[in-house]
Amino acid sequence: GFIFAPIAFIIGIPWHEAVQAGSIMATKLITNEFVAMLDFQKLAHTLSHRTQGIISVYLVSFANFGTVGIIVGSIKGFSTEQGNKVASFAMRLLLGSTLASIISASIIGLVL
Numbered sequence: 001g002f003i004f005a006p007i008a009f010i011i012g013i014p015w016h017e018a019v020q021a022g023s024i025m026a027t028k029l030i031t032n033e034f035v036a037m038l039d040f041q042k043l044a045h046t047l048s049h050r051t052q053g054i055i056s057v058y059l060v061s062f063a064n065f066g067t068v069g070i071i072v073g074s075i076k077g078f079s080t081e082q083g084n085k086v087a088s089f090a091m092r093l094l095l096g097s098t099l100a101s102i103i104s105a106s107i108i109g110l111v112l
Helices: 005-010 015-030 033-046 049-059 065-078 080-088 090-111
Strands: none
Touching: 005 015, 015 033, 015 049, 033 049, 049 090, 065 080, 065 090, 080 090
């Protein structure tokens, strides 16, 4: 939560809620969006409507380690050589998809 707290603050979440929101964001990245949504459900009543909206948009993407693994595995099923190429830049895929989630949440932060 503390690592993602500055990112949460930058995308529009108030600082006093940034650690809680950052914890949910980190849970999504490490596990998946379904586990993070269960954690978010437990914390949602303690967060402001603005934070709830921003985190909700952040959670609906598929930016996590499991999804990258699915992509690499699927491509390896077609071609081992191409799958190995994709595996070599898997972390860049994860970074790009996480940045897309952050940008989407930032846009909602501007609107709310």
